[in-house]
Amino acid sequence: MIWLWLSAAFMVTTAGVHSVPGYRRLIVPLLRGDAGPLADPLSRRIIRFAWHATSVLMLISAAAVAWPGTSKSLLMVIGAAWLATGLCNAVYTRGRHIAWPALSGAGIFALIGALG
Numbered sequence: 001m002i003w004l005w006l007s008a009a010f011m012v013t014t015a016g017v018h019s020v021p022g023y024r025r026l027i028v029p030l031l032r033g034d035a036g037p038l039a040d041p042l043s044r045r046i047i048r049f050a051w052h053a054t055s056v057l058m059l060i061s062a063a064a065v066a067w068p069g070t071s072k073s074l075l076m077v078i079g080a081a082w083l084a085t086g087l088c089n090a091v092y093t094r095g096r097h098i099a100w101p102a103l104s105g106a107g108i109f110a111l112i113g114a115l116g
Contacts, residue, residue, distance in 0.1 A: 083107025
């Protein structure tokens, strides 16, 4: 069970960093421009919403992983998805994005927890 709690902790931490500092460092500067699609107020609201909705989905993953009685199959799917996301992030950004270790770690811990 400790592996599942570690996985959930990594997921919650990733969601928090994504939602607050990530928003400030990426989305706020992006939205300062008003060319192209960013000139449309609806597009700007959708970008903000989608950014934070992603963090909410991370929190839902954490809840599912830590929830007592979650099926091993679901734990495996969630763990594999987080691990794949982390590894793809590492490859795509050539290891320069800060999230890939946390994403991968959350996935690995969920997989270990599911198998244990």
